[in-house]
Amino acid sequence: MLEINAIETYYGNIRALSGVSLRINKGEIVCLIGANGAGKSTTLMSISGVTPPKTGSITFNGEAIQSCSTERIVSMGITQVPEGRMIFPVLTVRENLMMGAYLRKDKEGIKSDEERIYGLFPVLAERRRQHGGTLSGGEQQMLAIGRALMARPSLxxxxxxxxxxxxxxxxxxxxxxxxxxxxGVTVMLVEQNAQMALQISNRGYVLETGHVALEGPAANLLEDPKVRSAYLGEDS
Structure with a gap:
């Protein structure tokens, strides 16, 4: 579904990603783990077009997207739940959800998906008229995920x-x-909680200072001595 080939992404003159390559197959959960500053969030933002790579390629369902706008990438079926949730605090829960569907025109489909989100997150149904900024951290995370799902992503x-x-x-x-x-939604997961991320993932990648240091089936990475020592808090 998604293939990243040797991308390099910069913030000004600072290189954040150095030749990152990875792939995600349809239906998988794939996690990215690594220390703070390893390039995990930058990888996601490179995919979604927020910080496009300077070199390398990103293909989604066979189509090159590394030069596409974020709006175009969302319309193709990729949505991102950003670090820190980034919900709109002065908008209601329902208004936040509707922001996730801003590219859609199918009113009946939007209404159906809204009810699906409320089924997935019953607390949001109870608080649909409440301002997003008054929700707890967990409720805001549910709202951020629900907002992303309103775009009907495949990834x-x-x-x-x-x-x-x-x-x-x-x-x-x-x-x-x-x-x-x-x-049916393929998931790419960036997570500091490496233990839980690997437990629910099919495969994983370990990023270190902007490059892929390890990759493989999640079960294998869970047993890897380097991973256990560096990211699971165990002695080597």
């Missing part, structure tokens, strides 16, 4: 969905990610 990019959340809320969010995947 969902998730950036640190567990950040700042209580453990019981994190478990709930990860269960929802798995449910979304079972319903």
């Amino acid at each position: 969902l990019l998730l950036d640190e969905p567990s950040l700042g959340l209580a453990p019981i809320v994190v478990e709930n969010i990860f269960e929802i990610i798995q449910q979304i995947n079972k319903e």
